[in-house]
Amino acid sequence: MGIKTKNSDHMNLTIxxxxxxxxxxxxKVIKEIPLKILEKNNxxxxxxxxxGASTDNTxxxxxxxxxxxxxxxxxxxxxxxxxxxxxxxxxxxVTADGDHTYPMTAIPKLLETLKKENLDFITTNRFKHRxxxxxxxxxxxxxxxxxxxxxLLFNTKLKDSxxxxxxxxxxxLNKLTLTSDGMPFSEEIKIEAYKKxxxxxxxxxxxxxxxGEVKLNSYKDGIKNxxxxxxxxxxxx
Ligand SMILES: Nc1nc2c(ncn2[C@@H]2O[C@H](COP(=O)(O)OP(=O)(O)OP(=O)(O)O)[C@@H](O)[C@H]2O)c(=O)[nH]1
Ligand SMILES: [Mg+2]
Numbered sequence: 001m002g003i004k005t006k007n008s009d010h011m012n013l014t015i016x017x018x019x020x021x022x023x024x025x026x027x028k029v030i031k032e033i034p035l036k037i038l039e040k041n042n043x044x045x046x047x048x049x050x051x052g053a054s055t056d057n058t059x060x061x062x063x064x065x066x067x068x069x070x071x072x073x074x075x076x077x078x079x080x081x082x083x084x085x086x087x088x089x090x091x092x093x094v095t096a097d098g099d100h101t102y103p104m105t106a107i108p109k110l111l112e113t114l115k116k117e118n119l120d121f122i123t124t125n126r127f128k129h130r131x132x133x134x135x136x137x138x139x140x141x142x143x144x145x146x147x148x149x150x151x152l153l154f155n156t157k158l159k160d161s162x163x164x165x166x167x168x169x170x171x172x173l174n175k176l177t178l179t180s181d182g183m184p185f186s187e188e189i190k191i192e193a194y195k196k197x198x199x200x201x202x203x204x205x206x207x208x209x210x211x212g213e214v215k216l217n218s219y220k221d222g223i224k225n226x227x228x229x230x231x232x233x234x235x236x237x
Contacts, residue, residue, distance in 0.1 A: 013043040014090030014170075015107070016050060017067075018080035019098035023056040025211035029096070030065040032104040041108055046089055049098070050080040058098070078178070078185025085173055095166045100211040101126075101134065102165045110167045110203065120198035121168040123190050125160040126207035134209045142222040149226060150187055153233040156194045158202055161187045162225075165205060172198055183221050184228035191232070 015033060019026060030047060038045050047067040051059050052075065059069045072083045081095065092111065096102040102124075114122055126135070127143075135143070143162055150161040164186055176192040178185065193200050 010042045010044050011092060012046070012090040013038065013092050013094065013111070014046045014048055014084075014088035015094045015096070015104075016048045016081065016084040016088060017096055017098045018050045018052070018077055018084070019054060019058050019062070020052040020215060021054045021056045021058060022098035022212055023054070023058045023061060025100040026058050026098045027061045027065060028100050028211070029098055029104060030062060030067055032100075034105055034108060037108050038111075041111070043092075043111065048084050048087060050084040052076075052080060074181070076181035076185075077183050078188070079181040081185055081189075082178065082181070085170070088170060091170055093166075093168055093170050095164060097164050097210075101208050103206045103208070106205050107167070110205075113201070113203065114167055114169075117201065118199065119201050120172050121190075121193040121200045122166065123158070123160070123193075123200070123202050124163045124165040124205040125202050126163050126205060127160055128204035130207035131209050134207050138218055142218060146187065146222070146225050146229070149229050150191065153229055154191045154195060154236075156191065158190060158194070160202070161190060163205075166190075168193070172196075179232075180228060182224060182228075183216070184225045187225060187229065188232065195236075 035045055049062040049067045049069045050072050051069055053071055053073050062069050070087055072080050094107055110122055147158060147161040150156055150158055175196045178188055180188045
């Protein structure tokens with residue numbers, strides 16, 4: 001008869017956070033991760049910060065709080081995630097920005113849904129329960145255009161194509177064709193998960209106002225995202 005060790009059925013979880021100069025927020029983000037609850041729920045958690053060569057104290061703060069920091073000098077939000085996915089030890093990956101907008105306290109509940117409903121990929125919808133000031137009118141319009149374009153071009157029912165909080169099983173990554181190194185990576189990972197007919201769900205979350213400097217160039221990034229969707233659709237056909 002084998003000896004049953006405590007936590008022998010644990011799951012490895014990697015929380016990946018891309019950062020550039022997020023020193024005002026990153027400490028709060030990491031401290032908000034409910035490590036004790038996750039441990040109680042049998043998750044062994046690794047926190048990976050993929051830093052795009054910050055010139056402030058982002059890396060030092062993250063390291064002090066127990067995160068593993070990887071410097072990825074190549075530019076881009078998508079590039080950072082690709083590097084993070086390669087380094088992640090977890091069977092399950094959770095993503096979030098390093099700007100305190102996403103609710104890290106929601107992670108245990110989202111993981112429970114992934115497990116209970118045997119899902120492959122969860123993306124989140126920021127628009128149902130958001131702080132009033134968290135998204136400017138310009139970004140609301142931009143988001144609406146991009147989400148509608150995603151719905152029409154790729155026949156998805158997504159309500160928020162730009163959310164940066166996803167919870168998924170790492171094994172699905174080899175089924176996804178992820179080409180973008182930039183901001184369009186966010187819509188691409190969702191389109192790929194839905195198009196590859198994985199078990200996907202979109203779940204509302206609370207969304208807060210950003211701490212720290214805005215990195216996004218609203219018009220430039222919005223147009224880049226739209227162009228990306230059209231090019232991807234043409235390639236798809
Ligand atoms: N490593 C890395 N991180 C990046 C890069 N660009 C953005 N980030 C980080 O990726 C996350 C998402 O970027 P944000 O600037 O928050 O983009 P956003 O959420 O669309 O815009 P906001 O509404 O201003 O929050 C943040 O934590 C950034 O610090 C990059 O080129 N490399
Ligand atoms: Mg953000």
